Structure formats: structure tokens, C-alpha cells
Amino acid sequence: MSDGKILIVDDEESMCQFLSIMLRKEGYSVTVVTSGADALREMQKERYDVLMTDIQMPRMDGIQVLSGVKAIDHNIPVIIMTAYASEKTAIEAVNNGAFYYLNKHAKNDEIKMVIRNAMEVRKVKTENVQLKRALSTAGGNPSRLTGKSEEITKVLKLVTKIAAAESNVLIYGESGTGKELIARSVHEQSHRAEGPFVTINCGALPEGLLESELFGHVKGSFTNAIRDKDGLFKVACGGTFFLDEIGDTSPAIQVKLLRAIQEREIIPVGGVKPIKVDTRIIAATNRDLEKEVQLGNFRADLYYRLNVIQVTLPPLRERADDIPLLVDHFLKRYRPGYEGGIKSVMSSEALDALLAYSWPGNVRELENVIERAVILQEDENIIVASDLPEKICNGEEGNPSISLRESGITLEELERKYMVKVLSETGWHKKRAADVLGINPSTLYRKIKAYGLHPPGSMAADEDDFEYEDEESLEV
Numbered sequence: 001m002s003d004g005k006i007l008i009v010d011d012e013e014s015m016c017q018f019l020s021i022m023l024r025k026e027g028y029s030v031t032v033v034t035s036g037a038d039a040l041r042e043m044q045k046e047r048y049d050v051l052m053t054d055i056q057m058p059r060m061d062g063i064q065v066l067s068g069v070k071a072i073d074h075n076i077p078v079i080i081m082t083a084y085a086s087e088k089t090a091i092e093a094v095n096n097g098a099f100y101y102l103n104k105h106a107k108n109d110e111i112k113m114v115i116r117n118a119m120e121v122r123k124v125k126t127e128n129v130q131l132k133r134a135l136s137t138a139g140g141n142p143s144r145l146t147g148k149s150e151e152i153t154k155v156l157k158l159v160t161k162i163a164a165a166e167s168n169v170l171i172y173g174e175s176g177t178g179k180e181l182i183a184r185s186v187h188e189q190s191h192r193a194e195g196p197f198v199t200i201n202c203g204a205l206p207e208g209l210l211e212s213e214l215f216g217h218v219k220g221s222f223t224n225a226i227r228d229k230d231g232l233f234k235v236a237c238g239g240t241f242f243l244d245e246i247g248d249t250s251p252a253i254q255v256k257l258l259r260a261i262q263e264r265e266i267i268p269v270g271g272v273k274p275i276k277v278d279t280r281i282i283a284a285t286n287r288d289l290e291k292e293v294q295l296g297n298f299r300a301d302l303y304y305r306l307n308v309i310q311v312t313l314p315p316l317r318e319r320a321d322d323i324p325l326l327v328d329h330f331l332k333r334y335r336p337g338y339e340g341g342i343k344s345v346m347s348s349e350a351l352d353a354l355l356a357y358s359w360p361g362n363v364r365e366l367e368n369v370i371e372r373a374v375i376l377q378e379d380e381n382i383i384v385a386s387d388l389p390e391k392i393c394n395g396e397e398g399n400p401s402i403s404l405r406e407s408g409i410t411l412e413e414l415e416r417k418y419m420v421k422v423l424s425e426t427g428w429h430k431k432r433a434a435d436v437l438g439i440n441p442s443t444l445y446r447k448i449k450a451y452g453l454h455p456p457g458s459m460a461a462d463e464d465d466f467e468y469e470d471e472e473s474l475e476v
Contacts, residue, residue, distance in 0.1 A: 036060030173313030176364030195239025221270020
């Protein structure tokens, strides 16, 4: 059985009776009122998950009800119903924040499906708000980068400035530098904070699945499309949509993204009618998109739409002063009873080793190292250098601020060497190597191809044992 509370607003008694009987059989709690004024009074008294309203009613029509309800509960999905479909009124309804525009003559299955989708969106939005409140009550702030270095201080000041704007943001940074944390921080300091924060890794999915996830699809549009599905652009309405690894999108996806951003509307896979969407776009990449534009790999018009405000995150090797603060932060997370004071739980040799290491995997790699050290430490009272990975305690891959200048080696060469080392240590198990490197498996595979790497004794990377992440890995 389903659950959830629905408020129906319609001056036509027979329609109210039909909908209430059908939806109660589905397990919903249904309340019926016959005027817009009664609906607003009811919304003041009770919390509802979905509101369905007729568009043509005396004194207060459906559009006015929509505006009044949104002022009371911004996140409630509102379904507009009409016996006489009109493209003009449908567009007006969606522009005013309606979840769906439904013809009263629609089949029962379609009405039920729209309600289910609305309930799911409501659930996601409610969980987001509850999580933010819980974290706030507990004093946690997972969306803020840890650090007091000059480089990070500049980034955090910029985030505070841009949060109040509606402009699109493009975040640059190597893998593991905290690009999603910055995106979340922008969202949570903006007026969209009560709306959803939706994320997708554009490099983790093949083109067909990515298109469906972004824009949704209609029933029958492809094999296994057994029902309509809302895309994440629609789920993110009223909030922020974070497009990670935007540089990995195909030309076809780039065209559709440009339309979505420029026109603020999407067309689901297999659909014909555009759907208006209202979401702020924050994109991120570890590629030089300006160079990719020059090479013809990325659309210039999409680049300029995304790159309204640019935020560049420094790699950890360029802000080594923050390493002790980050170590303290991760020890609080992974070491029971730890309340602060690195020197009391970490030897000076271990801390020196952490400070000397180059951190190609950035903050994500440092977190993994601290979690590992806490689990494997021999002495329960203190972490020593031997508790760290061999490459760190032996001083391998030292801080490149000096060694790179002296040797003339490039960061790409350093990355390639480190990647070969990790792949060799993991027996060329790509998913395990990606975990160690702190990057997505699909990103690792692309780098393997780009660098022309292959296991000893073979001529090329084996594509058969590589799998994309499934859609369950998406965070909403």
C-alpha cells in the first residue's frame, strides 16, 4: 500500500468523489475542499505531500491557488487539472511552479503515475531538508572545505559572494580536491537551500543512460522503458543541479545541455513536448575546457553558458599548510574518542611524512590514508610512520614544489608514473586502483587509454573487464 497525504481542490463534486475514491484505494490519505480559499486554510492547518487543483474555479482559479500554496510550502508538488487542455495555461502553470499539468480525461493509470512521481519528488525534497537541519543541530558542516591557507580562504570568500546570485558556476580542480563540497556550499548559502541539491557524474554513464538520467524518458521510448521517468533536471527544480565531470560529455549531450540551460526547458527521451525547468547549474571538471573548445571537443557556446563564474580549487600539494587541519578533521571522523590534538595521537615522523608527500589524489587520498591508519595502527595510542602506506612512510613521491622544478618532470608525467605504480600494486584491477587513486573507474579507464597504458605482456588496455557505474551510484 502507498502512503502520503493528498489535498484535492475542485468545485466539481463528482470529480472530487472520483479522485478521492481512486486514490484512497491506492492507500493515500485524501482531503477534499471545493474552493481555493478553503485550500489555503487547510494548508495552514495540515502538512500535505501533494496538492491537486482544478484550474477553472470561481473567485480563485488554479494558478492563484498554486501561488498561494507555494508561499506556504515551497516544496509541495502541485498538479494542475483541467477539462480543457490549453498550451498557454499549461506553460503558465509550469512557469509558476506546477509539478504537472493533467487533463481530467486522463486514464486512471496516468493519474496514479503522476501522483507516484510527485510523492517521490516530495520525499527527496523532505529528506534533503531534514538532513540539513539535523547537521545544523549537530553542529556539522560537511559542505565546507577544511583549511585556513590563503588559497582556500580566497575560494571560500568567492563562494560566499556568488551564492546569492543565480548565475551558472564552473568549478575547476583535480580529482579529489573537493569540487562537490564547493557546489554544496554554494547551494546551501543560496536562496535555493531549501530546494533539492541533485548531482550526477557525467563521466560515469554511457551516453544513452546519461541522456535518460538528465532529461527523463517516456514510456516505450526504448527497451525496458516501461513507464515515464522524470529526469534529474526536473527533480532539481527549485534547487541546484551539480554536473560533475562535464568535460566528459559527448557532442550530442552537449547540444541538449545547451538547450536546457539556455531555454530553461527539456524534452524527455521519446517525448515531443518541452518541459520548463527552474534550477541553478553548477558544473565541474578536471579538464581545461578552454583548450577542449580549441580542439573541437567541447562546444564553445555551452562553455560560455557554464563559465559565467569560475572557481578554481588548488590541489593539496599547493596548500600543504592545511594538511594538519585536514588530518585533525579526519581523525575526528574515524578515530573514536578523538577530540583534537594531532601530536597526542600521531608521531612527528608520521606527520612529517604526510607533509612531504605530493598527494596526487588530493584531499580524498589523504582521507583514505587517515582512515586506513586508524584501522591498521599497531599501537592504539599513537599513529606512527609505519602505519602509513609504504609509498608515504618511505618518502616516495615527495612534495613536487621543489622536485618538479629540479627534475623538469611535468604533472602529467607524475600522474602517469603514479597511475602505473598503483595499477601494478593492485594487479591491474581497475576498480580497486580507482579506489586507491580516489577517482571514478570510468575516469581511470579514460586516462589508461589516453596514456596508452597496458599490463605487462599485453599490447593494449582490456576494455572487456571495464564496467560503468550503475545508476544506483547517482546521488540525489
